[in-house]
Amino acid sequence: MRIGILTGGGDCPGLNAVIRAIVRKAISNGDETIGIKYGWKGMLEKDILKLDLDAVSGILPRGGTILGTSRTNPYKKENGPSIIKKNFEEVGLNALIAIGGEDTLGVATKLAIDGLAIVGVPKTIDNDLEATDFTFGFDTAVNIAMECIDRLHTTAESHNRVIAVEVMGRHAGWIATYAGIAGGADFILIPEIPIDIEQVCDAIKKRHSRGKKFSIIVVAEGATLKDSDVILQEKKLDEFGHVRLGGIADVLAKIIEERTGFETRTTILGHIQRGGSPTAFDRILGTRFGIKAYDLVKEKKFGRMVSLRGTEIVDVPLQDATKQLKTVNMTLYEVAKTFFG
Numbered sequence: 001m002r003i004g005i006l007t008g009g010g011d012c013p014g015l016n017a018v019i020r021a022i023v024r025k026a027i028s029n030g031d032e033t034i035g036i037k038y039g040w041k042g043m044l045e046k047d048i049l050k051l052d053l054d055a056v057s058g059i060l061p062r063g064g065t066i067l068g069t070s071r072t073n074p075y076k077k078e079n080g081p082s083i084i085k086k087n088f089e090e091v092g093l094n095a096l097i098a099i100g101g102e103d104t105l106g107v108a109t110k111l112a113i114d115g116l117a118i119v120g121v122p123k124t125i126d127n128d129l130e131a132t133d134f135t136f137g138f139d140t141a142v143n144i145a146m147e148c149i150d151r152l153h154t155t156a157e158s159h160n161r162v163i164a165v166e167v168m169g170r171h172a173g174w175i176a177t178y179a180g181i182a183g184g185a186d187f188i189l190i191p192e193i194p195i196d197i198e199q200v201c202d203a204i205k206k207r208h209s210r211g212k213k214f215s216i217i218v219v220a221e222g223a224t225l226k227d228s229d230v231i232l233q234e235k236k237l238d239e240f241g242h243v244r245l246g247g248i249a250d251v252l253a254k255i256i257e258e259r260t261g262f263e264t265r266t267t268i269l270g271h272i273q274r275g276g277s278p279t280a281f282d283r284i285l286g287t288r289f290g291i292k293a294y295d296l297v298k299e300k301k302f303g304r305m306v307s308l309r310g311t312e313i314v315d316v317p318l319q320d321a322t323k324q325l326k327t328v329n330m331t332l333y334e335v336a337k338t339f340f341g
């Protein structure tokens with residue numbers, strides 16, 4: 001078989017582990033693998049490369065994606081879907097494995113419904129895909145954010161400061177909740193619960209009144225103040241209709257300093273959370289996803305997506321991935337609340 005592989009949307013650590021696993025298993029079974037460059041853009045432009053054993057040698061610990069990625073939406077291009085179908089034929093693909101988040105998999109779902117032989121692999125640091133317990137990339141992002149929170153503790157403590165740390169995650173607070181619990185945050189603010197600024201300031205004051213002279217507040221980029229909208233870095237929408245979030249930590253820091261009188265600083269972690277080498281968890285999850293994706297192709301189970309359920313790798317309908325956003329489990333958030341203030 002001739003199997004195409006593409007990575008779309010924001011990059012994340014573990015993508016290369018998936019690519020390597022598919023290529024290694026396919027070649028050992030006598031199949032051929034073709035890399036599509038820059039996600040759906042490469043399918044539109046027939047920008048491809050042969051993926052042999054040499055191409056995937058040494059890539060397991062590497063962050064990013066050797067195929068490149070983009071946020072290209074073929075449904076926003078003239079005749080986009082038919083160009084993809086034509087190129088699929090011309091390149092001689094028997095199947096395509098699309099590795100991506102809600103946008104890339106949303107496109108994959110529509111194309112699969114239209115008859116293309118596609119299998120999906122869920123990735124995103126945001127962990128907001130409904131049909132899998134975890135996406136790869138999330139664990140690495142959480143570990144990076146946790147390390148940053150640890151580092152911010154020592155400087156906040158030395159200066160008796162409050163530090164508001166902003167993490168990514170779009171409209172879900174998974175990174176904030178996990179990194180906040182692991183890093184011992186004194187308050188965690190997530191998009192799922194509008195921020196009650198009174199409550200945050202009271203918690204900080206309570207903490208300071210019991211002798212603590214510093215506080216770490218973790219805030220998700222998509223968190224909003226009660227009755228306010230999300231804070232944006234820019235209003236422009238991407239091809240999937242997403243805005244660029246960012247800046248809520250600065251807004252919060254100002255209010256906290258005014259209301260508590262404590263000196264407050266901001267740290268926005270940004271793309272550092274997506275860069276660099278994947279954790280062992282993400283390398284293993286990516287590897288298991290890649291092997292399962294190849295198996296689904298061989299079984300001709302198209303229109304399916306690989307998924308982690310408990311400790312098992314299973315497959316689910318591709319459309320389940322993008323049906324609705326997976327938001328933070330409130331039982332987990334209750335655990336975090338024990339340590340607020």
Ligand code: F6P
Pocket residue numbers: 010101124125126168169170221244245274
């Ligand atoms: O979806 C992954 C993610 O990193 C989000 O957490 C974040 O809001 C967005 O991508 C940033 O996008 P970009 O890399 O295009 O700035």
